[in-house]
Amino acid sequence: MAGSDKTSPLVTSLDVARETNVSQSTVSLVLNGKAEGRVSPATRELVREAAARLGYRPNVSAQTLRTGVGKTLAFAVPDIKQPFFGEVLVAAEIAAREQGYSVLLVDTMTDPLWSERLVGMIRGRMIAGCITYSPDAEAEARFVDVSDRVVMVESDTPALSGVDLSIDAAMKSVVGHLTDLGHRKIGHFAAEYPKLTFRNRRVSFLAELERVGIKTNPQWHVASTFDIDAATEAAKRLIETGVTAIACDDDLLAGAAYRAARQLGLSIPNELSVVGFNDIEFARLLAPELTTVNIPADTLGREATQRLLNKLAGKAAPSKRTVVKLRLIVRQSTVRPRTTEF
Numbered sequence: 055m056a057g058s059d060k061t062s063p064l065v066t067s068l069d070v071a072r073e074t075n076v077s078q079s080t081v082s083l084v085l086n087g088k089a090e091g092r093v094s095p096a097t098r099e100l101v102r103e104a105a106a107r108l109g110y111r112p113n114v115s116a117q118t119l120r121t122g123v124g125k126t127l128a129f130a131v132p133d134i135k136q137p138f139f140g141e142v143l144v145a146a147e148i149a150a151r152e153q154g155y156s157v158l159l160v161d162t163m164t165d166p167l168w169s170e171r172l173v174g175m176i177r178g179r180m181i182a183g184c185i186t187y188s189p190d191a192e193a194e195a196r197f198v199d200v201s202d203r204v205v206m207v208e209s210d211t212p213a214l215s216g217v218d219l220s221i222d223a224a225m226k227s228v229v230g231h232l233t234d235l236g237h238r239k240i241g242h243f244a245a246e247y248p249k250l251t252f253r254n255r256r257v258s259f260l261a262e263l264e265r266v267g268i269k270t271n272p273q274w275h276v277a278s279t280f281d282i283d284a285a286t287e288a289a290k291r292l293i294e295t296g297v298t299a300i301a302c303d304d305d306l307l308a309g310a311a312y313r314a315a316r317q318l319g320l321s322i323p324n325e326l327s328v329v330g331f332n333d334i335e336f337a338r339l340l341a342p343e344l345t346t347v348n349i350p351a352d353t354l355g356r357e358a359t360q361r362l363l364n365k366l367a368g369k370a371a372p373s374k375r376t377v378v379k380l381r382l383i384v385r386q387s388t389v390r391p392r393t394t395e396f
Contacts, residue, residue: 065108065109065110066110067081067082067085067110068081069108069110070085070101070104070105070108070110073104073107073108074097074100074101074104076097076100076101080093080097080101081101081105084097084098084101084102085101085102085105085110085154086153086154088367102152125154125155125156125182126155126156126157126158126180126181126182127146127150127155127156127157127158127181127182127183127184127185127359127362128157128158128159128160128172128175128181128183128184128185129142129143129146129157129158129159129160129184129185129187130160130161130162130168130169130172130184130185130186130187130189131143131159131160131161131162131187132161132162132163132187132188132247132249133161133163133280134159134161135280136280136304136306137306137334137335137336138304138305138332138334138349138351139187141334141351141352141355142187142351142354142355143157143159143355144351144355145351145352145353145354145355145356145359146185146355146356146358146359147355148355148356149355149356149359149360149363150359150363153363155182155363157359158181160172160184162186162187162189162193168193169186169189169192169193169196169197170196172184172186172197173196173197173199173200176200176203176204177200182203182366183200183203183204183205183362183365183366184203184204184205184362185204185205185206185207185358185359185362186204186205186206186207186209187207187208188207188208188209188210188249188250188251189206189209189210190210190248190249191210191211194206194209194210194211194214202365203362203365203366204362205217205358205361205362205365207354207358208249208250208251209250210249210250212375215375216358216361216375216376217354217357217358217361217375217376217377217378218375218376218377218378219251219349219354219377219378219380220377220378220379220380221251221254221255221258221380222254222258222261222262223379223380224258224331224347224380224381224382225255225258225259225261225262225301226258226262227347227380227381227382228259228262228301228329228347228382229259229262229263229266229268229301230262230266231329231345231382231384231388232299232301232327232329232388233266233268235299235327235388235389235390235391236390236391237298237299237327237391238268238269238298239271239274239296239297239298239299239391240263240268240270240274240297240298240299240300240301241274241275241276241292241293241295241297241299241300241301242256242259242260242274242275242276242300242301242303243276243277243278243288243289243292243300243301243302243303243307243308243310243311244256244275244276244277244278244303245277245278245279245280245303245304245307246277246278246279247279252303255303255331256275259301271295273295274292274295274297275292276288276289276291276292278307278310280304280306280307282309282310282313285306285307285310286310286313286314286317287314288310289307289310289311289313289314289315290314290317290318292311293311293314293315293318293320293326294318297326298326298327298391298392299326299327299328299329299388299391300326300327300328300329301329301331302328302329302330302331303331304330304331304332305330305331305332305333305334305336305337305344305346306336307330308328308329308330308331308337308340308344308346308387309336309340311326311328312328312340315328322342322387323342323386323387323388323389324389324392325392327345327387327388327389327391328344328345328387328388329344329345329346329347329382329387329388330344330345330346330347331346331347331349332346332347332348332349333346333347333348333349333383337383337385338385340387342385342386342387343385343386343387344385344387345382345383345384345385345386345387345388346382346383346385347380347381347382347383348380348381348382348383349378349380350378350379350380353378354378357376357378361376
């Protein structure tokens with residue numbers, strides 16, 4: 055009837071079962087993420103496609119009443135303004151959604167009580183569990199009693215990490231690429247944050263320079279936050295030391311190095327080679343496009359989420375942490391240095 059304000063009837067799991075000609079229990083197993091080893095991959099795909107086509111949405115309130123636990127995961131990251139974490143979160147959200155969960159994002163930089171709040175939410179069954187990215191030792195200690203519902207990524211205590219990055223291999227690639235081009239005055243533009251991941255980048259960078267016999271200079275190392283003005287000024291100081299190439303801890307710092315070079319009247323890559331870290335979309339918006347270390351955000355987000363969901367399902371955790379492989383993407387921001395240094 056025209057003008058009717060009636061809402062569409064709620065699509066139930068029984069509707070999905072009728073659509074796919076399978077039992078309602080089979081649909082429930084698939085949509086609740088419990089079908090692995092119990093329902094064939096073809097049937098799982100059939101059920102998911104039908105649920106999406108019909109507009110099925112899980113009844114979260116009913117699930118919470120039945121299980122006593124909310125179907126929400128928390129993902130705690132150091133800086134939600136960082137584009138990289140947005141990419142990781144999207145991957146985590148998709149992986150969680152496939153098993154009937156949603157993801158809550160938490161910024162640990164702006165909330166000094168974040169770990170206490172999350173532990174309280176886990177104990178109060180407001181959330182099922184959480185993933186914490188680069189937690190410090192103090193936060194790690196708070197999660198001890200709920201460790202069966204927590205996965206740590208790049209933890210300050212390596213033994214507690216469920217997922218880590220292959221930082222050593224990445225820095226070997228960066229230094230190898232620059233030295234193969236002929237660079238000997240290589241600066242390091244570090245991220246000024248008290249996180250193990252950045253300390254590891256510095257240690258790995260220096261170790262690789264020493265391994266290949268390249269001398270360094272304390273002046274060829276500067277650190278900055280991601281504030282664009284502060285980072286630009288720090289990059290200027292580094293460039294003015296006479297380095298011919300800069301390895302940056304982050305693509306945003308590399309962007310600041312581009313800005314500093316432009317203000318100093320230098321061209322990239324002819325007068326200064328720059329390498330970033332993360333490979334966010336921003337890296338290809340720079341001119342020239344940035345040579346950078348790619349962190350596969352999709353792999354990272356999915357692996358961390360799946361580890362947590364496996365924990366919550368009572369599955370045995372892998373005996374070893376997952377080390378996500380990084381790779382150097384060579385674009386146009388690195389070339390051989392000029393014979394006459396500026």
